Amino acid sequence: MHARIPTVEAEAVSVLSLRPVATTLGLLLSILGVSMLAPALVDFASRSGGQGAFVGGAAITIFVGVLLWMSGRGQMARKLDLRQAFLLTSSVWIVLSAFAALPLMWGPPRLSFTAAMFESMSGLTTTGASVMSGLDAMSPGILLWRALLHWFGGIGIIAIAIAVLPVLSIGGMQLFRTESSDKSDKFLPRAGSIAKRLLIAYVLLTAVCAGFYLAAGLRTFDAVTLAMSTLSSGGFANSDQSLSVFANPSVDYVAIVFMLVAALPFPLYVRALSGDVRRLFTNPEVRVFLAIVAAFTLLSFLQQSLQGVATGEKAFRGALFTVSSLISTTGFMAMDYTNWGAASDAIFFVVMFLGGCTGSTAGGLKALRLSITAKAIRQHLKRISFRAGVFPLRYGGAPVADDVVASVLSFVFLFLLTFFLVGVGLNLMGLDLRSAFSAAIACLANVGPGLGPVVGPASNFGSLSDPALWLLTAAMMLGRLEILTVLVLFLPRFWVR
Template sequence: MNRKMIYRILGNILIFEGLIMILPFLVSLIYREHTAIYFIITSMVALVIGYILANLKTENKHIYAKEGFIVVAISWIVVSLIGALPFYISGEIPSYVDAFFETVSGFTTTGSSILNNIEGLSKGMLFWRCFTHWIGGMGVLVFVLAFLPQSEGQNMFLMKAEVPGPVVGKLVSKVKMTARILYAIYAFLTALEVVFLLFGGMPLFDSIVHAFSTAGTGGYAIKNSSIAYYNSYYIDMVITAFMLLFGVNFNLYYLLMLKNVKQVFKSEELRWYILIVVAFTGIITVNTLGVYGNVAQSFRYSIFQVASVITTTGFATTDFGMWPMLSQILLLLLMVVGACAGSTGGGMKISRIMILIKSAKSSVKKMVSPRRVSTINVEGKPVDNQVLDFAYSYFVVYALIFFGSVLLLSFENLDIITTLTAPLTCLGNVGPGFGDLIGPVGNFASLSNFSKIVLSFDMLAGRLELFPMILLCYSIKDEISTLCKKTFKR
């Protein structure tokens, strides 16, 4: 393993994190808050460590798939460890484990929180908290890839390890240009949402931070009652529309830029996405009529929560824990399904669900007609066996991590709803779970530090498509094993 090259890439990422700390620092200065100093301290720590690591000399500058996965996993852990410092050293989140959980939830765009009083944070901290969503939504490394001095092949290994979905491809011939195009589209949609929210009467600061949270499909709000605080049909619909837009594969926006509209609407995954949203919204609207009394209100809350859960954003405008059981179960299913591949959303991804369903259908047909030769097609193309195997493996690993996390959380003797849905919402990067404790009007503050660390792992695993974190664990195991062998030989 090329350790020095991993350290150099990690150094570049820490330099990047140190530089972006300037933004919350400026926000703190604008609002004349003493918290500005804590962003400078954290920025200096990140820049110094980053500079030392980035300037390590190494003759071998090549990295391959294994290093790509490992450096992505380590990078997300380290940026979370450093990113938690402003919360902790300022005293606004007194526990470092809580600060780490909140930061991991931010960068992974999960949106699960330990804060009982969000409005008690300073403006600078609120900005930083939501800005982590925006950075993590498209990916820390996707941004850095636009500037990293690596070869195209190495950049592709990093991008494959971070970008969500079963298949990752380049929009154009160079990975750097692909990263720049992705972030340009991302920034444009974010700015557009800010404009629409301003038209709805939302203050400028609120509009910017909520656009960050929507773009990253994270769900951090700056009010204790989330988006419900504004009590505006217009704002609800604007955020709903943009949540759904950010849940779409960004490759399709690039096709729109090229005016290839026909190719966009040929996307099978997009059609499934629209169908699921329409069908689930319709069912929940009818099912919750008894709660809200009229179709308009029922539709308003139903489509918002469907969009919030399927895109794994996690905003809330109502307590869906009070909905009929059918509606709650449908939202639970959406937690697992997630958004489109190549979007900022989490979950298993619709494309992967499509592959698994079509594979199961093909297997049933073969049982009926053993000599039948069938091909699994997605987006009009045959699915490669490697992609199919990866989808199976992903599903199995997802289930193993979920059940393992449930087992670990069971030692805390929580109620069964919390024990089951806490790992599910963190693995899916959704945010709120079900039940009184971690539901849309609750938070994760009362959980033990052990449970918060387990759930932090789940959030990182879910955001990084599981395998980078698994490979990192294997790598650590191998390092410990090698060290033990050397020690016993002596």
């Protein structure tokens, strides 16, 4: 027999087409540009004089958006393939953050490009880490813009978590695909209808949150902007002192409730709107998440009580608020928990890794991955102890495939490795270990504030060098897009198949 000689046709490659990606980016940029007119109107009405930066930013953003859209006209109806979905997922956050930074550079904050890019990336990834100070005297347009970035980023994160990541099989998200739709194999074609219902749920919950903030005594502007930051698990506030500026327990409790609401799977709210409320209480990931919140709240309450930091309702509220803020990756501050002692730092440092649920606006490792990782370790220990036994791994009563377990463990490993590398990088740039590693997890898990006097809740990231800010900007994006979504772009085979 003669060996087969490869032909040109057999070795043909498929070069990645960028036109559908450019078209979608153009549409999103145009929407972003139009949204800049809202803070422009607010600044014009308040006579703060900051509207020019937003009008100029809107003009450039819309112009570039229309050009990109026209360059790929006719490609919108074409279905994105896997490679285009990967590229679009990453490029959206980079391109939109760059244009969202324009008003921050040209407006009253006068941020440098590095600082503005950090701030806008923090907004769109709903991290909440900030380089800005003097927020109490800032123009209302800038404050509204920061809240809008959070709010847009939040609904974008939900859409990606539900429509894109399950199909890309990132970090075990293929398991979440079955939780998102009764017809999971046909979920992507139904993404448009699902997105509408998600948006309705997102808007309704934001409105309800704003109403409760109003009832708690906040001004309308504060209530609306803080509701946007709360439901997106963002954390941008209108004061350097975050929510502690209000010194109002009612505001704290409203924030607690809606931070936890934002950390739960949004598809469950869509089902609840359709009358299926039961799943909110029977979902295994929700139960694990709430159990973790309860456990760490009790731990923090006991730590405060035993060490004389606070007692009674104040200790309970401080513990529940801080745990809810960090585990939901919102990052609001009602009290400076870094003054509660070393034991408190250890507790909250662990909480910063955990995160909320899949399909939520929260970041971190997520309760689903924590559950599967724990079950995989338990399964392995059983196999070591009883070599002849068969121990299937089950989640929510259903068996979990080996590829899902491998995907979850791979993600957890990459998450921890990325955290370590970012922390070491920041330490080499001059930050002390406490600040370096807490800043690393604060940005990678999209929490916002770190620990200590440099990047803690009572300060911000404004004192960091430009290289440190760029490293943390990259960490925010990596954490929000689940790491693997970005790393796959660096494979040569990705670009030529």
